[in-house]
Amino acid sequence: MSKFKVFITRPIREEIRAKIAEECEVDMWHTSAILPPIAERIPPLDGLMTYGHEPVSPEMIATAPNLKAISVVGVGYDHVHVETCRERGIAVGHTPGVLSDTTADMTMALLLAAARNIVPAYNHVQVAKEWHYYDPNILWGTDVHHSTLGIVGMGRIGHAVAKRARAFDMRVLYYKRERRPDWEQELGVEYATLENLLETSDFVTLHVPLTEDTTHLIGKAELALMKKTAILVNIARGPVVDHYALYDALKQGQIAGAAVDVTEPEPINTDHPLLDLDNVIVAPHLGSATIQTRMKMMTMAMENLLAGLKGEQLPYGVLQPNFPQ
Numbered sequence: 001m002s003k004f005k006v007f008i009t010r011p012i013r014e015e016i017r018a019k020i021a022e023e024c025e026v027d028m029w030h031t032s033a034i035l036p037p038i039a040e041r042i043p044p045l046d047g048l049m050t051y052g053h054e055p056v057s058p059e060m061i062a063t064a065p066n067l068k069a070i071s072v073v074g075v076g077y078d079h080v081h082v083e084t085c086r087e088r089g090i091a092v093g094h095t096p097g098v099l100s101d102t103t104a105d106m107t108m109a110l111l112l113a114a115a116r117n118i119v120p121a122y123n124h125v126q127v128a129k130e131w132h133y134y135d136p137n138i139l140w141g142t143d144v145h146h147s148t149l150g151i152v153g154m155g156r157i158g159h160a161v162a163k164r165a166r167a168f169d170m171r172v173l174y175y176k177r178e179r180r181p182d183w184e185q186e187l188g189v190e191y192a193t194l195e196n197l198l199e200t201s202d203f204v205t206l207h208v209p210l211t212e213d214t215t216h217l218i219g220k221a222e223l224a225l226m227k228k229t230a231i232l233v234n235i236a237r238g239p240v241v242d243h244y245a246l247y248d249a250l251k252q253g254q255i256a257g258a259a260v261d262v263t264e265p266e267p268i269n270t271d272h273p274l275l276d277l278d279n280v281i282v283a284p285h286l287g288s289a290t291i292q293t294r295m296k297m298m299t300m301a302m303e304n305l306l307a308g309l310k311g312e313q314l315p316y317g318v319l320q321p322n323f324p325q
């Protein structure tokens with residue numbers, strides 16, 4: 001029997017690639033450059049393993065008439081046109097849950113780095129080599145403990161962030177469409193409207209999926225509601241924030257700072273004005289980037305891919321194989 005043909009859009013660990021190769025013919029894109037059209041890769045393609053960056057559009061899917069399974073290495077699958085997959089009966093899998101704690105750790109890392117001037121400190125000592133004497137007046141940050149954190153979109157990752165924030169004695173407000181009294185009880189978090197959360201919080205962190213409703217959820221009007229001393233953390237998806245509005249707000253001192261793990265577009269253009277500001281930290285989408293978590297994600301994505309190719313139930317499915325058309 002001929003092997004399934006699979007295209008993997010970014011390099012994965014060799015041991016995972018080797019396991020997939022036991023059952024599939026594997027083509028893996030190794031460079032950082034923009035992907036080639038998938039139709040040009042080992043056609044006819046049966047399976048696609050992808051990260052949450054390049055869009056898997058209806059046009060792209062149309063070029064692969066044999067496509068049976070799309071396996072996303074990540075929890076967010078906004079880049080995959082799920083409706084087209086549903087119509088075609090293509091299985092779609094992702095890797096939820098396993099990265100929540102790791103992404104919550106990174107959220108706190110970004111929040112703390114922005115609040116306590118970690119990047120300027122690094123630049124001062126190690127880049128500029130300007131630390132000549134102890135100066136009690138430089139690089140004053142702002143307190144994280146006993147401040148107020150606003151969590152926008154409190155699901156798996158938001159919940160894990162709330163737990164960490166409570167350990168910092170932070171007051172935690174959260175906003176989502178469906179209130180969670182059980183979490184209010186468990187963690188002592190308080191439900192707020194988006195407006196109230198933005199007006200009240202010292203730190204605002206975003207954990208919504210990217211959907212039509214959440215695209216530019218944080219724009220000019222929302223940034224104007226925030227405190228002048230507030231810091232915004234975006235570790236959800238770049239387009240949740242209007243980057244030009246964010247640039248203006250940071251430049252004009254409407255908010256004090258921002259730390260973003262995700263941008264629009266991704267990677268951000270090197271001449272984007274946001275990169276010239278010193279009150280913003282931009283990380284290259286590192287939310288789940290630890291050895292332990294990335295290995296788990298790749299393993300889950302492999303299990304999803306192999307199940308989908310064989311027409312079996314995906315262990316971590318968004319759409320199961322042969323979804324009714």
Ligand code: NAP
Pocket residue numbers: 075076077096097099100103152153154155156157158175176177178179207208209210211213214235236237261262285286287288
């Ligand atoms: P999740 O468990 O599905 O939580 C998403 C939360 O957003 C839910 O609480 C949901 O509650 C809320 N939400 C959805 N639409 C909303 C809207 N229109 N307005 C307000 N709240 C809304 O997802 P998760 O696992 O926590 O992941 C969240 C997102 O983080 C992912 O979709 C992904 O894009 C991103 N992510 C990024 C990284 C990274 O490396 N930077 C890593 C992992 C995940 P309601 O339905 O009640 O509104």
